[in-house]
Amino acid sequence: MVESLDVARIRKDFPILERRVRGDHPLVYLDSAATSQKPTVVLDAERHFYETSNAGVHRGAHQLAEEATDAYEGARAEIASFVGAQPDDLVFTKNATEGLNLAAYAFSNSSALVAHAPERVDPRFVLRPGDSVVVTQMEHHANLVPWQEACAKTGATLRWIGLTDDGRLDLADLDRVIDSTTKAVAVVHQSNLLGTVNPVRLLMDRAHAVGAIGVVDACQSVPHMPVDVPSLGADLVAWSGHKMLGPTGIGVLWGSTDVLASMPPFLTGGSMIETVQMEHSTYAAPPKRFEAGTPMTAQAVGLAAAVRYLSDLGMHRVAEHEHALTGYALAALQALRGVRIIGPDTNHDRGSAVSFAVDGIHPHDVGQFLDDRGVAVRVGHHCAWPTCRRFDVPATTRLSTYVYNDESDIDQAIDGILAAQAFFGA
Amino acid sequence: MVESLDVARIRKDFPILERRVRGDHPLVYLDSAATSQKPTVVLDAERHFYETSNAGVHRGAHQLAEEATDAYEGARAEIASFVGAQPDDLVFTKNATEGLNLAAYAFSNSSALVAHAPERVDPRFVLRPGDSVVVTQMEHHANLVPWQEACAKTGATLRWIGLTDDGRLDLADLDRVIDSTTKAVAVVHQSNLLGTVNPVRLLMDRAHAVGAIGVVDACQSVPHMPVDVPSLGADLVAWSGHKMLGPTGIGVLWGSTDVLASMPPFLTGGSMIETVQMEHSTYAAPPKRFEAGTPMTAQAVGLAAAVRYLSDLGMHRVAEHEHALTGYALAALQALRGVRIIGPDTNHDRGSAVSFAVDGIHPHDVGQFLDDRGVAVRVGHHCAWPTCRRFDVPATTRLSTYVYNDESDIDQAIDGILAAQAFFGA
Amino acid sequence: MNVEALYQDIILDHYKHPRGRGLLAEASGESHQVNPTCGDEVTVQVSLGPEGGLVVGFEGQGCSISQASASVMSELVSGVPAARADAIRAEFLELMRGKGAVEPDEDVLGDAVAFAGVAKYPARIKCALLPWTALQDAQARAGIIADTQPDEGSISTQKEGRS
Amino acid sequence: MNVEALYQDIILDHYKHPRGRGLLAEASGESHQVNPTCGDEVTVQVSLGPEGGLVVGFEGQGCSISQASASVMSELVSGVPAARADAIRAEFLELMRGKGAVEPDEDVLGDAVAFAGVAKYPARIKCALLPWTALQDAQARAGIIADTQPDEGSISTQKEGRS
């Protein structure tokens, strides 16, 4: 039996949760799948860095520069250990979107370089007409559009794994979708719209069986459950800091040592080079190769503070807590008439993002009613528009919880839905 | 006569300047060309945002999301007005390096798309063998390597404008270097190594005369002098926030309305789309088209606070202050035997980065002596390695000042150089 | 301001009983607009009637605000000349951008005055404007442009700073 | 710790009067290493002498630490078998990574003990290691590898956390 989280105590660490909104309603924040709130220790860590050690990293020979470098590399090591990885396999990006683009650009850049600089190219990353890239129908735009673009630039074909009516991947003809033409398989670990947790290991194994590179979008999993990133079986895994109590402006791309080493650079410039001449440059080894320019130093320090905070809570307890809340939310929503869950309606292999539709009331109007009572949820397509289309809804309303939420927050949301139903006569 | 800056008062706004380093030496920070320090108002602005309005921007229908969107777009408007630009012509990036890569990728992406999706491509951005891209020999790696890569991907040729011995652009055969084959001209406004301020307007006009796109790296100019960005005559202008009192993790790319509108997206994913289907997506208008994923919201808010702080000081006064300090530093260095300025040794058309070589002592060793006395300078190639080669030095020592420096800081540096000379018998 | 002030009866009525909904048999211009943040969609069609007034058709799916706005708009601009439609749109834009501080002119806006409360909810302004944007675009595509431009000064299309 | 403790007389002496500087007439392996942060460069060449000891040549340009380190290294490893060179490198690595807490073994390190102070200056550690990295790489290219690997456990090449 895992000891449960002390939500009342946790809430004290998040000053924003004291806010009153829309008149004088206490804020009920149920939009953590969009972005999480930040505990004071994270804000303090950033500020402390700026006030004591701020300087260029990896560049100076003075004490501040040494301290800044230590802070930055120390943050990398702490975040790596949080996900069971080696520090040098972690690339800092500005957000998960950049990390996923970095992955997709490894393909489009290699495909372009092959004509003029073939010696620089690992054939695993070359896309040609006839090749395919496989995604799923529940991808966030961040793990769909970059692959559409990679295909548009190379003539490769985008394929996808469809969904069952209960919001799971339809793996029936997996071996036909991922076949010998497949060069990349990019899948979300936990859907931000449906809440589904996917069997990524199985998909990555299938990718490797056909010699494809496997990419996982772990944006909604790393913040919410213990994830040993290397054991997902992927080659590249991306997530964001701001969804896991960290600052905005920082994300992580993990890569296996071998795959990172065989990828061409993405952003180029300072700090990622080995030598530079006007005619020609050579590049540093990963992770530096992928970190051009002055990095998000203070944000890395802040994210390290966030993973310390999460580690102190214990990721198993975080997952357990959210699992319980999700069960509560699913039951409460299912008890309402005219409410349909979009995504798995049972609480196994699913995370805490719960999307739903209310008969006769558009999600925007549901959201407005909740907002009017201080309940912050997200409405819309949640950057997974094709997933909405699959379930024949223009948009959904989504509740999403985190360490600072409890049952009473869900109760407030339920009350708001009832009020909307009463008002709209639905 | 411009009223001068009250440095003593300004220093109180920067808590880090109270630090003692290397034993008990007061910190003398002369490395602002690498990154500037941050005033308390900037740190407060970020924190206030996190503690009151943190939420996803452009996405939520709740009050926090509205406030976060206002804060983010309000920051864009303030920063735009600081540089005389329209808000919608400003794209937020993580640093200048990303902005310059965005510019270079507009070319390599267009060149790749032309084969499979020609209808999406503006021919101005297509590079082919026989085409040329022009840079200068004083570029930061961030405005050189991305163009080398664009050329490597497309078969175009990189050319550059050389330098005179006193560290100026050699414009003698400008019309030969920039000719009818030229599709892009990318130049630094103020060199971070030499301090030279370049006649960018002239270069941009020449670029436009041959139909090329003009790109300016304004990393070292926007922080240090009043810059009316649109009147530089460029199509795209990039700079970083962290060098102008702002947070790490944010930069700006300005583009003329027309050029931004004709560029393909760079990073793709959430927030930059118009519609998304599995097969195909369409994209939002600039600046959103270029801002995929959850943005650097808090950092934009921090950067807005930084430009307010600079505006309150007055950019004319900032420039005047630095001009005076630069004159003082140049004179003091030139009075030392065995010290050679790398870059213009007169104080016209130059900024406050002053590089020098000390006979018989390697810059690393000079820097170490300064560091030992609490004087933080940068040594190395300053990410402009080809510029070092041009002046036949492996590296330089560089002093760089900002609003919180005064003559006594320069004096400390001079004392350190003398001590190094005494120690090494040079 | 609370949510009931946003959802005026007029709005709910137009939402539940849209006027003029449906596409035209023959349109000279059509525009499909989406709100990319939430997926609201509206298609507006336009052609010129025998008397020189606009003939408008629309279809769409989305929230009460966007759909009611389309219905109100179709009532307001059907049969009026392009110049008049432009003037009404300008007035509506000003109301939406007024952050709740603009007093709506009922003579010009008719039922659209009920949208005054929307101006307080930035995320909903896009919804209310969606059909109007589509109308403007459809008119442009059809070439149904006012001969005498309405006084540009009265249309607050200039960018506004933060208040 | 101050700067004089960093620049030991031994270091300055090697810097000003480098021992063994110069390239070999014939090398079986060569490695050129640069420190990309500051442009320090060193080329190390290696071949096997008649007695089975290393023959080492080097050239370079850079700061006192990198150039003195090359000189000290060439003295230490010239004529010794590959296994011994590996052991010395391992000991030197440990000293550099010890953050000033490792007591250097003068029997193994000879003049290189003078680099103890460098361990306190992270930005300079790279300078001191540059020639050693080049030596290791040159040996690998030449195939001059110790038959019996020195006990890997004694080489602190494992990643270290933050102290």
Ligand SMILES: Cc1ncc(COP(=O)(O)O)c(C=O)c1O
């Ligand atoms: C002239 C110049 N260009 C580009 C850059 C790159 O800026 P950043 O590292 O913030 O991307 C810098 C600073 O390092 C610079 O001084």
Ligand SMILES: Cc1ncc(COP(=O)(O)O)c(C=O)c1O
């Ligand atoms: C599943 C998933 N993938 C990718 C993203 C993109 O993350 P970011 O916006 O931080 O780049 C998100 C969040 O918006 C997400 O939920």
